């Protein structure tokens with residue numbers, strides 16, 4: 001019998017036909033980090049670098065069947081959620097996390113695509129806060145998502161720290177508020193809060209419009225590293241290096257906000 005250890009991660013998210021975000025970004029990132037990737041698709045989007053042209057949610061039954069299929073046979077070391085679209089799908093995901101007693105759960109609370117299309121119904125924000133956060137290990141909002149989840153304006157780093165505390169109080173064990181949308185011209189700083197201390201992950205800001213899928217890719221890299229058994233600060237540090245390389249060496253694909261380069265991190269390591 002083969003005794004080699006294979007680490008496995010499941011993404012529960014939407015499909016991005018353009019390949020830069022969603023399920024596609026997650027699976028590419030898992031693969032690049034040597035983790036076997038699996039998916040449960042919540043919605044199909046018709047999307048490219050110019051925007052979203054259609055959103056087609058799947059039924060709750062379809063989501064349940066996909067999650068059960070992979071969990072009962074293959075097994076899961078870590079899961080990530082992305083576009084969940086509706087309160088009904090969020091309820092399904094929260095109940096499956098409890099049923100399978102998953103601990104390595106990373107929530108990327110995807111709400112709105114760059115062009116403004118809604119990827120989460122407005123009324124579903126409540127379900128993320130009440131159902132998903134209490135059963136999650138890490139949440140990775142960008143600044144606008146953190147503002148919606150905490151109902152506060154975030155301008156300064158102190159505002160971000162207060163928002164992180166507020167999210168922690170909802171039951172999630174670690175909060176990462178990303179800095180891609182912050183005002184800083186020179187740096188992009190991500191903040192990690194574990195209920196006790198704040199940690200900062202800082203890299204220079206890259207001047208580019210090719211940032212489609214950065215949030216998905218970053219959260220997927222954290223998930224892959226957790227699947228391998230890394231600590232949260234180590235996983236976030238590797239994810240920061242992964243996304244920085246992917247933005248810095250982007251591919252220039254499409255006529256709008258292009259995708260990042262998922263193989264840049266591996267290539268930079270000579271692999």
Ligand SMILES: Nc1ncnc2c1ncn2[C@@H]1O[C@H](COP(=O)(O)OP(=O)(O)OP(=O)(O)O)[C@@H](O)[C@H]1O
Pocket residue numbers: 114141142143178179180181188189190203204205206207208211212213214215216218240243244247
């Ligand atoms: N221009 C940039 N230069 C360097 N790092 C960046 C840049 N933009 C985003 N990042 C990094 O990418 C990751 C994702 O952050 P961001 O805040 O952009 O997430 P997001 O808003 O969910 O993604 P998206 O903008 O694709 O929706 C973070 O680690 C952030 O610091």
Ligand SMILES: Cc1ncc(COP(=O)(O)O)c(N)n1
Pocket residue numbers: 013014015016021022023045047082083110112113114119211212213214215216217
């Ligand atoms: C299916 C899907 N999921 C997520 C995003 C957000 O992407 P980003 O990582 O750029 O916030 C997207 N545009 N499409």
